[in-house]
Amino acid sequence: MKKLTELPKKLPEIVKITLINLVFLAIFIELGAAALYWSKYKQLFYTRSDRSTNEAIAQLGLPLNQTATDETILERLHPFFGYVLKPNQPVNLEFSTRVFPANNWGFPSDYDYPFIRQNPNQVIIGVFGGSVASNFAMYESENQVLTKTLKEKIPELANKEIIILPFALGGYKQPQQLLILNYILSLGQEFDFVINIDGFNEVALSHLNYQENIALSMPSVQHLLPLRDVASNNLGVDELSAIAKIVENREELIQRQESLQESKLASTYLFRVVSTQAAARKYQENLMAFEKIRGQKQQNPEQDFILKIENPQEVVDVDTAFKKMAELWGNSSRLMKQSLENQNSLYFHFIQPNQYYPTGRSFSEDERKLAIIENHPYQGGVQKGYPALLQTIEQLKTENIPIFNATKIFDNVNEIVYIDSCCHYNQTGNQVFTTYIADSIVGVLNQNPELKNRWK
Template identity: 30%
Template sequence: MKPGGHDLPRWKKGLFAALMVALALGAIEIVTGAAGSMVTRGVFSGYRLQAQRDALAASGGLVTMRPGWIQDEVLTGNDPFGPRAPADEHVVVAVVGGSFAYVFAEQGLPHLITRLEQLPRFHGKTLVPLNAAAGGHKQPQQAMTVAYLTSLGHQLDIVINLDGFNDVALHPTEDARAGVFPAYPRRWHQRVEGLMPSGALRLMLQRIGHEQRRAALAQVFSGFPWRFLNTANLVYAALDRMVESQLVETDRKLLKSSPATEPAIRFSDDAEMFSYLAGLWRRSSRVIHDLASAHGVRYYHFLQPNQYVPASKPMDPVETSVAWRPQHPYRRIVETAYPLLREAGQALKADGIRFTDLSAAFVDHPEPLYVDSCCHINPRGNVIVADLVFDAIRRDLASD
């Protein structure tokens, strides 16, 4: 203590030091929050990052989904329906399509089933949902799924085909680069493993390693207190973006790795390519309709919504930062190809096929619904879609 001075008690010194540290940490959090907004070019949302981390950790870093009915039946030998009830006691409602349809079947189909059960047509019946969609599916895979289940003798009473986006987006952005025939499944050249050169298998193993590292990052930064700190979230966003770029680069190399692409087809320009893809989509839907009609199944075809359809949904800054990428290749594809799908859908409708255009399903919904810059929506969005699907089915049943 200095002569004539007053030395502060230790507890006050400690309190002052703690206050200074808290203020410094607070300032760092504010700065990193602002930096995060600059990096992401939108609202830096810890909640959104945590939702992404939860999904990555739960899936092991995977971005595709294996349909549950294939997992149950093919890998385990179990019947996806469980014990069979007499056909007149239950109604099987199946959904086919890509990942949009897959998530709809998980989040929206239960709501649809509840509403259908209220219709007089289904009184006394047990409605059985069947998620027969799979991430990455595009026509003619939906048609093949219905044919496969029918061939196995599974009862189908209502088939809902919710598709369109994959059918025009996946070939030009992935398969076309590797010269894959447009009707082949997504990344067909990677799936035909026996025909792959050894370098492609090595790249696939590298991709798995990147996925696992991404999932591990998500799990670590999901813990307390990191998930609540802007600084930690900014570090996580930077590391995740680095791993994501490694995934993109590995995918780019994979797209060049396999010759299993025949028969070769070359389009003179994008207009010819999109016309071909829309025609393939239309013809495949007609195949499902014909097969369903032959077996007494009611088939409903819906064109899925997408955020890149012009003027199809109002978005606030938060949703825009998550779901809208002005330079995304999907934007140009949707703007170019969706009018062709709508036109093809009207041709289906004119031929007596139950087609409904849901591309503007969210035009009156300003609340956030899209969860990524591709096409996927949250549970609220899937309930909205379920209500629209219900309306179409109800009107059709009422016309009988």
């Protein structure tokens, strides 16, 4: 009885001790979360920048901009290019604070097209290719790695205003670059030189075309078939239901991404990372479910689609198909150079690095989890297709086409450079890649002084 009467007297002290322990526990959790953040991103959580936060989000591998299904909502069919972005749609790199609006043609650019040279001091550079090329153009526009290198190492360009015009979008592959170039040239667009960055889409996505019995020269089936089905009202109930789930998941992911950016405490951030990863897994599961439904769908060859897509003219084995891919790629590069020469413009071609093409690069465990999925749909196309492209490069070099094999540029980079299991690079990767491109172009110009006369 005495103990019971003493309890109320001790209660404030018990509450006090409990509260003190909870405070210390919260401090320890916060310090532990901050330490985990430091070990992963090598920076203090509380002084992180917007860019570092965005890059940390990118390293979660959130598939917010990587799916054709999602892009069917954001893209528009184009009669010459295959597809473009919805005008005024905001576009940004995952780790960048800069947002680019899609211009009047549906490309992420500060300028509407055609861009007319406003004065003789402007140097106009066009960028063509797929998503890696598009990311390069946006990274360059924000960081000016190429611009600074050209001005520092080419005296004729020291005082010039360099204009970057992107004509690249996710999923583009030859001959889309060739067709876009000739179309814009026919409208009077001027270029001092053009940078074409490709290779991955030509083999990875063309391989998917081959598997779907769609002509290799057609745009990516990942992008084109969903657009065709929407345009032709050919989506079944199961597909519409799956798309609805994907859109719902995407909205949830966007909200969770925003909550990560708003986190003030490292412990809160860590909790939100875990919940965001769970939402991302759910999103991926629904994407795979949609692809399974689409794969099981029986296409009627006689169905009257509103969009005409060519089938192969002949049935070939897979090895022959890869040879044809490489031939198409090489012919498109030749024709791009010829078209630009007719306009007194220069041409530079780069084949991009990709994690599924084995080189001397050693992947850390963290990067491997982020960048490599065994039996990925792109893996077979890259491993079979890149050797065919590299063989074609040697022939193109004998024809004086400035083409560069960038597949090994990450071999001596210890940091993580990939941000997803497809092909894209983080800030470090884009910096290395852009520097390589800049140095390669400068090397060609310095080895051929006559090419620089146009800027005197």
